[in-house]
Amino acid sequence: MSNQSLPPGALEALKRPSNVGDRSTIRKLSDFNEGILAVVTSRNIDLGELTHKFDLLCPRNGCGSVILKAGVGRWVEHDGVELDNEKGPLHPDLPALPTTPGTAQWWLVSPNMMEFENIGFTRPVQQDAAAKKLKFLICAECDLGPLGWCEEGGSEFWLACSRVGYR
Numbered sequence: 001m002s003n004q005s006l007p008p009g010a011l012e013a014l015k016r017p018s019n020v021g022d023r024s025t026i027r028k029l030s031d032f033n034e035g036i037l038a039v040v041t042s043r044n045i046d047l048g049e050l051t052h053k054f055d056l057l058c059p060r061n062g063c064g065s066v067i068l069k070a071g072v073g074r075w076v077e078h079d080g081v082e083l084d085n086e087k088g089p090l091h092p093d094l095p096a097l098p099t100t101p102g103t104a105q106w107w108l109v110s111p112n113m114m115e116f117e118n119i120g121f122t123r124p125v126q127q128d129a130a131a132k133k134l135k136f137l138i139c140a141e142c143d144l145g146p147l148g149w150c151e152e153g154g155s156e157f158w159l160a161c162s163r164v165g166y167r
């Protein structure tokens, strides 16, 4: 018996840490081969609607604060909203969203913020003179964001599907 009987690369493969089945890892939408199809399931209260079968988390590794319990948000493709300034996202865990005008994929949460486990908000910002003021959604623990948006005083809260973690 000697190591020379092992096929090339086998020892390295055994030593390599495997993330398969590691529930402590925060997965992003981009980590799923099937994308959004891998994370949706029918909603209990309306089987024609889709929800997320995972808890939604802050995407920052080392944080992972639970934002929304599985089954709460409703999947919608809806007009995109500029969450970032012209310099783009400020953090590597926040992928750029599709450019506006155009649609993006959102988890819609309503009717109020009590649906969330943990969520933080920015101060209201005026996108342009005609529009209502928006607040951006951020992680309540580490302030990472924007993860989504809502209108000031509104009853709908929009989380970007690509900007939350899944577990």
Ligand SMILES: [Zn+2]
Residues within 6 Å of the ligand: 058, 059, 060, 063, 064, 065, 139, 140, 141, 142, 143, 144
């Ligand atoms: Zn966080």
